[in-house]
Every structure is written in structure tokens, then in C-alpha cells.
Amino acid sequence: MSIVLYQFPISHYCEKVRWALAYKSISYQKINLLPGGHIRTVKGIASESSVPVIREDDTIVQGSSQILDYLDERFPNRSLMPEEPSLAAEVRDWEERLDRIAAPAVRCFCYHHLLQQPSLVVPMLAARQPFYMQWGMRLGFKKVERVMRQWMQINAETALKARHDMEDILAELWRTYSRSRFLVGDKFTRADLTACAIFAPLFQPSQYGISWPDVEQMPVAITAWVATQKDVLQSLALRYEQNR
Template structure:
């Protein structure tokens, strides 16, 4: 197979790409990387160090929204992008909104509490990795945690700020879905996919590819419970289109 997705199984930005490729019925191989150790691989194959990175017949594409553009251009069946130029721009606006106002903040909000529970978060990091990865992360987690917190500005103040941002975004999207079935146009598309994928760590849907814990950290669960009604539309979209 000539199509390989380099990713973190836990990454909701990687889930955007996994979902898009599955939606289009494309075959691909997953190459699961380990946080921190991934740099040894990504620096060799791409301009930036982050994932997702798609290698397709020797072509390298990085960044989830760029990959979605590429997939619709090269594999136009079951398009995720509207053909109408005005609707296309609207879809890109919603995708960018979700990437910035949801994706970054869900990551920081969730990690702030998950990093305090190594038994929960280490399996997320190591799922699908080499046999030695659980032991490695158990031994060196005390070094990884402060690095992650520093790089992503993860602390109590940041988590509180992100919680407010996520709430505002959920309220905005809920109001939109109260008025229409999909965010843009009359069919499921990249805007809906992005919103759902980036909120997935909160709703823990089937199809994401992770073995979700039976119990979330209390703070995260309280936030989800408070927004249960508003999150139902995203669960429905996952159930119907994922």
C-alpha cells in the first residue's frame, strides 16, 4: 500500500484525516508515533514536526485542513467540500473556526486533567505502538509531562480559559444546528466533520479508534454532563457518518 498516515491515535486533528479517508473509502496504513519520540520520524519526512502527515504515492501532505483539500482534489468521489465557491469558503471558515476555537482548547483542557492521571493517559499515547512503549512511558512519564505542559501552555489558568472557549464554541455550533441540519449546504461536509472530530475527546464516540476509559476525570465529566443536550448532535453525526 502506497498510502500511509503518520499520526497519534489520541490526536483529534488526526481523527479529522482518518474520518475523511474512511468516509471516502480509501485504503491506507496507519503509522502510530509516540509523543516526543515522534520527532525522530517526522523531521525526516516533513517540513514541520507535527502530525498528521499523509504520504500518498510519494507525495507528502501535512496539516489536517491541507490534507482534506488534497483528498477532495485527488479523490473527488464522496466530496467533503462544497462545489459552490461561496459555500466552499463558508466551509473553510467554519473549519478554521473549529480548528482554532475548539481543537486547540479541547487539547489543553483535556490534557490538563488527563496528565494528572498517568494510568488513563499513557494507554492513549501508546495504543498501537511498539510492545515496549507502555513500560517506556511509565518510566519516563515524569519527564514527558512537564515538557507537554510547557509546550502547550497547560496549567490551571490555561485550562480555565480553554473551558470558556470550548463552551462558547459549543453554544455557537448548537445555535447553528438548531437552525439547519448541517453547518454548510444540505449535506454532511468538512465543517461538520471537523466540529465532531475536534469535540470527540469529550464525547468519546465509537469509531474514533481509541479504547476510551470507563470513567473520565471528574472535571471533564462534569463539563460533558452540563452540555449533554448540546453535544447530542455531534454524537448523532458520528453515529450516522462515521
Template structure:
């Protein structure tokens, strides 16, 4: 049975799973969904509405960490999980911290600013879906803005807290990368993949399947903070250049 990945193009958690599949050389069918209208499809598959969801050989795997586990078990070539027990524990610890802290913080911070620019965020939300979704989102944007902010608890206060969280995590990553090109051991692992994928919306890598806005179209406050983080983001950009 074909491997299918149900996803949002813009989601950095979905980017984790896209990257894992492609790094391991696995052919798969991407199924791009529109946020909101995806709920019925994903609940029917997995019981809850979060993406990414992988479908393969009657197996349904939900969540980027669980998908990486499944891929390493089922397709052992180019492993992302270290074999050494200590290194494996370190890689998983990095991944869980990044999933729990960095992922939600990047999402909250970016959406807080980008939802203020409907013409910028609409192409990101609708990327890789039928063209008419762009018009539907534009027509319903005020309601979409309200629902997203309420659902993800996005506001001025949480965006400021998210910026502090991202700054702290990026500082810790930058310090870790001073010891070598990888977070764990001497090879690329799920820790590096997670760090780079979850922070990718901040440096807009080529190949990510969305039409990134030009930097000058971002809100000024966002531009200024991103400028201040360029040196901390550099090791993550390097992971894309080497391994994506």
C-alpha cells in the same frame, strides 16, 4: 503508491484525517507513532514535527486541513468541500475557526485533567504502538508531564480559558445545528467532520482507536463540565452515528 497516514491514535486532528480518508472510501496504511519519539520520523518526511502527515505518490501533505484539500483534489468521490462558492467559503470558515479555537482548547483542557491521572492517560498516549511503550511512558511519566505542559502551555489558567472557549464554540455549533442537520447546505461536509472530530475526546465515540477510560475514572471537575455540555454535544454525536 499506497496512501500512508502518519499519526497519533489519540490526536483529534489525526482523527479528522482518518475520517476523511474512510468517508471517501480510500484504502490507506495507518502508521501510528508515539508522541515525542515521532519527531525524527516526521521531520524527515515533512520538515516539521506536527501530525497528521499523508504520504501518497511522492507527495507529502502535512496538516488535517491540507490533507482534506489534497484528498478532494486527488480522490473526487464523496467530496467534503462544497462545490457552491458561498457554501465552500462557509465550510472553510467553520473549519478554520474550529482548528484554531476548538482543537487547541480541547487538547489543553483534556490533557490538563488527564495528565493528573497517569494510569488513565498512558494507554491513550501509547495506543496502537508496541506494548513496551506503555512501560517506557510510565517510567518517564513525570518528565513527559513536564514537557507536554511546557510545550502546549497547559496549566490551571489555560485549562480554564480552554473550557470557556469550548463552551462558546459548542454554543455556536448548537445554534447552527438548530437550522438543520448540517452546518453548511444540505449535506455532510468538512465543517461537520471537523466539528465532530475535534470534540470527539469529550464524548468518546466507538471506533476511535484508543481505549477510552470509563467516565467515572475522569476527574470530577471534568465529569461535571461534560455533563453540562451533553445537549450541545448531541449534534456532533449524531454526525458520528450517521457518517463515521
């Protein structure tokens, strides 16, 4: 039986897993879920309500880092983890900090501004869903926005902190990529994959698998800030294109 991935099309954690599966040339089936509506489905097979989740026969693995561990163990070709213990520890450190700090920061900053423009954010939240799902989300968008802001603690103050957190990590990424092709060692690892997947919404790669809004339509607060981070985001976009 092939692997089944339960996912949101717009999610940096899910993109980590999609990328790892593609990198290892593993065939799989996607189950695209709608945020909020996903809870019953995911809780029916896993201990928590979060995605991504993969199922292979009777094996269930939840969480992007845990799934990457499983894929490297189950499919060791094109490993995303160095064999050298010290390098592996560096990769783990990068991934942990990116997942813990950068991922929530990108999400908070982007959604704070995008939630003010339902015509842009609804097609991304409801990507790969039947048209009536998008229609229903548009009709009930005030509630969707309220729930998302409350659940993810999204407001002007947290968005400002998120921007500062992104700037700190991007500066560190830029220092490293300015002197090395990869974050750790001399090969592509899950550290690079994680960095590129998390910041992908800010450079909008076509390989991500959703239809991004036109740059001209994006909130000025996002595009103006992205312009200040042009060099490091281009370095991430290049590595995304080369390895995705």
C-alpha cells in the same frame, strides 16, 4: 502504492484525516507514532514535525486541512467541500476557527486534568505501541507531563480559558444544529467532520479507534463539565455516528 498516514491514534487532527479517508473509502496504511518520538520520523519526510502527514508515492502532504484538500482533489467522490463558492467559504471559516480555537481548547482542558492521572492518559498517548513503550512512558511520566505542560502551555489558568472557549464554540454549534442538520448547506461537509472530530474525546465514540477510559474513571472536573454540555455533545455524537 497506497496512501500512508503518519499519525497519533489520539489526535483530533489525525482523526479528521482518518475520517475523510474512510468517508471516501480510500485504503491506506497507518504508521502509529509516539508523541515526542515522532519528531525524527516526521522530519525525515516533511518540512515540519507535526502530524498528520500522508505519503502517496513521492507526494507528501502535511496538516489536516491540506490533506483534506488533497484528498478532495485526488479522490473527488463524496466531496467534503460544496461547489458553491459562498458555501465553500463558510465551510473554510468553520474549519479554520474550529482548528484554531476549539482543537487547542479541547486538548488543553482534557490534558490539564488527565495528566494528573497517568493510569488513564498513558494508554491513550501510547495507543497501538508495544507494551514496553507504555511501560517506559509510565516510568518517565513526570518528565512527559512536564514537557507536555510546557510545550502546550497547559496549566489551571489556560485550562479555564480553554473551557470558556469550548463553551463559546459549542453554543454556536448548538444554535446552528438546532435549526439545521448540517453546519453549512444541505449536506455533510468537512465543517461537520471537523467539529465532530475535535469534540469526539468528550463523547468517546467507539469508531475513533482507541480504548477510552471508563466514564467512572474520568476526572470529575471533565465529567461534570461534559454534563453541562450534554445536548450539544449528543448532537455531535449523532452526526459522528451517522457519517463516520
